[in-house]
Amino acid sequence: xxxxxxxxxxxxxxxxxxxxxxxxxxxxxxxxxxxxxxxxxxxxxxxxxxxxxxxxxxxxxxxxxxxxxxxxxxxxxxxxxxxxxxxxxxxxxxxxxxxxxxxxxxxxxxxxxxxxxxxxxxxxxxxxxxxxxxxxxxxxxxxxxxxxxxxxxxxxxxxxxxxxxxxxxxxxxxxxxxxxxxxxxxxxxxxxxxx
Amino acid sequence: xxxxxxxxxxxxxxxxxxxxxxxxxxxxxxxxxxxxxxxxxxxxxxxxxxxxxxxxxxxxxxxxxxxxxxxxxxxxxxxxxxxxxxxxxxxxxxxxxxxxxxxxxxxxxxxxxxxxxxxxxxxxxxxxxxxxxxxxxxxxxxxxxxxxxxxxxxxxxxxxxxxxxxxxxxxxxxxxxxxxxxxxxxxxxxxxxxxxxxxxxxxxxxxxxxxxxxxxxxxxxxxxxxxxxxxxxxxxxxxxxxxxxxxxxxxxxxxxxxxxxxxxxxxxxxxxxxxxxxxxxxxxxxxxxxxxxxxxxxxxxxxxxxxxxxxxxxxxxxxxxxxxxxxxxxxxxxxxxxxxxxxxxxxxxxxxxxxxxxxxxxxxxxxxxxxxxxxxxxxxxxxxxxxxxxxxxxxxxxxxxxxxxxxxxxxxxxxxxxxxxxxxxxxxxxxxxxxxxxxxxxxxxxxxxxxxxxxxx
Numbered sequence: 001x002x003x004x005x006x007x008x009x010x011x012x013x014x015x016x017x018x019x020x021x022x023x024x025x026x027x028x029x030x031x032x033x034x035x036x037x038x039x040x041x042x043x044x045x046x047x048x049x050x051x052x053x054x055x056x057x058x059x060x061x062x063x064x065x066x067x068x069x070x071x072x073x074x075x076x077x078x079x080x081x082x083x084x085x086x087x088x089x090x091x092x093x094x095x096x097x098x099x100x101x102x103x104x105x106x107x108x109x110x111x112x113x114x115x116x117x118x119x120x121x122x123x124x125x126x127x128x129x130x131x132x133x134x135x136x137x138x139x140x141x142x143x144x145x146x147x148x149x150x151x152x153x154x155x156x157x158x159x160x161x162x163x164x165x166x167x168x169x170x171x172x173x174x175x176x177x178x179x180x181x182x183x184x185x186x187x188x189x190x191x192x193x194x195x
Numbered sequence: 196x197x198x199x200x201x202x203x204x205x206x207x208x209x210x211x212x213x214x215x216x217x218x219x220x221x222x223x224x225x226x227x228x229x230x231x232x233x234x235x236x237x238x239x240x241x242x243x244x245x246x247x248x249x250x251x252x253x254x255x256x257x258x259x260x261x262x263x264x265x266x267x268x269x270x271x272x273x274x275x276x277x278x279x280x281x282x283x284x285x286x287x288x289x290x291x292x293x294x295x296x297x298x299x300x301x302x303x304x305x306x307x308x309x310x311x312x313x314x315x316x317x318x319x320x321x322x323x324x325x326x327x328x329x330x331x332x333x334x335x336x337x338x339x340x341x342x343x344x345x346x347x348x349x350x351x352x353x354x355x356x357x358x359x360x361x362x363x364x365x366x367x368x369x370x371x372x373x374x375x376x377x378x379x380x381x382x383x384x385x386x387x388x389x390x391x392x393x394x395x396x397x398x399x400x401x402x403x404x405x406x407x408x409x410x411x412x413x414x415x416x417x418x419x420x421x422x423x424x425x426x427x428x429x430x431x432x433x434x435x436x437x438x439x440x441x442x443x444x445x446x447x448x449x450x451x452x453x454x455x456x457x458x459x460x461x462x463x464x465x466x467x468x469x470x471x472x473x474x475x476x477x478x479x480x481x482x483x484x485x486x487x488x489x490x491x492x493x494x495x496x497x498x499x500x501x502x503x504x505x506x507x508x509x510x511x512x513x514x515x516x517x518x519x520x521x522x523x524x525x526x527x528x529x530x531x532x533x534x535x536x537x538x539x540x541x542x543x544x545x546x547x548x549x550x551x552x553x554x555x556x557x558x559x560x561x562x563x564x565x566x567x568x569x570x571x572x573x574x575x576x577x578x579x580x581x582x583x584x585x586x587x588x589x590x591x592x593x594x595x596x597x598x599x600x601x602x603x604x605x606x607x608x609x610x611x612x613x614x615x616x617x618x619x620x621x622x623x624x625x626x627x628x629x630x631x632x633x634x635x636x637x638x639x640x641x642x643x644x645x646x647x648x649x650x651x652x
Binding site for chain 2: 131140
């Protein structure tokens with residue numbers, strides 16, 4: 001639950017250096033606001049931050065963005081976007097799904113992410129997390145996805161592997177529990193408990 | 196949410212290092228199939244096995260695909276055949292074995308274990324029938340695996356049974372002479388046989404187990420070997436303690452995968468989940484070798500001084516990692532050193548680095564015993580029995596499972612190469628020193644009493 005009545009989603013992009021979060025949060029605090037949720041990523045030397053903030057008094061989203069933009073003490077400015085946050089925008093899949101991880105390794109070429117994401121979209125598979133980067137000569141693409149239970153996983157795997165073969169990519173689709181089991185101390189949900 | 200580095204490290208383990216689930220073994224109690232006529236007994240056995248196990252392979256393949264981890268072997272283990280054969284004769288024993296063979300084939304599994312007699316304190320007429328039928332059974336079936344428990348911590352060593360097994364091994368070897376004595380590869384002689392072991396040829400379902408259960412054997416030494424090599428390439432100045440830690444972590448990860456798949460297979464089959472067996476079972480595939488791990492640990496020639504200490508460290512680290520990963524650990528749970536199935540060990544025998552006596556020493560600190568070792572076919576039965584007795588003594592005195600799977604190869608002498616094919620691998624026939632010099636000891640017979648449990652030096 002947000003701390004205050006007026007809730008905004010705030011997006012900040014900048015080249016990465018120490019002090020960005022401190023500056024941004026300082027600007028929010030100057031409005032008497034609160035950080036309700038935040039997530040940051042650094043990719044290729046660029047910093048990006050998404051935040052849900054709430055403030056006690058209504059403020060125009062553009063004014064909020066301008067205030068955050070000016071919080072940078074140096075001459076360089078942040079790129080900032082702000083808009084009112086609607087609590088109803090949470091995407092809920094209409095059917096029961098299970099979490100899988102798709103991984104693809106191969107020689108980079110234009111269209112890789114598009115080909116895979118178009119296939120997933122066509123199957124109503126929601127991407128909840130996406131990572132792609134170069135690793136040596138290869139491009140590595142990792143997507144954490146929600147797969148509707150109506151699909152036969154082996155058919156999806158066959159499609160993806162076939163597509164990978166055409167693109168020169170090694171592609172795997174695996175249930176997320178195998179990654180939880182091999183890396184984390186938390187328990188994987190027992191199969192009986194699943195709906 | 197999973198982290199990228201976590202996903203990448205698992206992918207590396209799964210696809211670059213070929214992590215698999217080595218075996219899913221469905222254990223099944225068949226006691227209620229007992230019947231006065233052999234035909235009726237066979238009919239009931241077949242019905243029960245098919246109704247419980249016909250979906251095993253399909254479920255394992257589906258669950259394996261979901262997680263991207265192959266289940267390499269699917270197998271059956273049954274309650275001791277001696278129990279259902281009580282009151283029957285040898286003809287019935289062979290008939291039952293053939294039916295088990297056929298039922299296993301119909302379920303699509305490669306082995307069914309449990310043609311078993313437990314004779315550590317004495318031999319019943321039914322046990323005697325099972326044991327005496329072994330040459331015929333193992334020659335006339337493909338998938339049936341047998342085991343005989345001749346010693347235990349509480350009973351000591353039944354030397355009459357040990358002596359008999361010496362003769363039986365030679366008998367099986369001769370009955371399968373056309374396959375170079377291969378029948379013996381499907382028989383394990385045990386001390387302290389575990390009730391829930393999923394690995395062949397020694398798998399059977401012991402007493403105190405539920406009606407049906409699913410037991411899992413985890414992946415082989417390849418994954419541990421690769422993890423060690425990667426760590427050694429990355430870091431300098433590592434100590435054996437660091438390497439033990441690496442083995443422990445890898446064992447944790449491998450065990451978690453085994454349990455994940457085992458529980459799901461059991462749930463899909465509507466059966467109880469039994470145990471995860473932490474054993475590292477090598478295959479003849481290059482790199483999937485305990486010998487290779489010993490080399491990575493700095494033993495340049497497997498069998499050199501230090502080999503026993505290295506195996507001990509490996510075995511212990513595997514257990515420590517696995518025990519934290521699962522609360523349902525059982526079976527043999529130790530590193531196997533089956534010589535013909537491990538290319539590096541077989542090579543060490545060929546070069547004369549690894550001898551029978553060193554193998555015996557190594558089995559005192561690991562699982563499971565003198566395993567898949569080809570010996571000359573003219574080894575006297577009493578000497579075979581004496582080798583069994585030595586291995587049983589290690590198990591009984593140290594309160595652990597030990598076993599013997601020797602293959603006397605008809606017509607072969609030390610140094611001759613034998614190839615058993617597939618997973619069973621190949622090796623040069625090992626030299627048995629002092630053959631014929633244990634006859635009097637074995638002929639005494641009787642029982643070596645159960646050992647003292649205190650003053651254990």
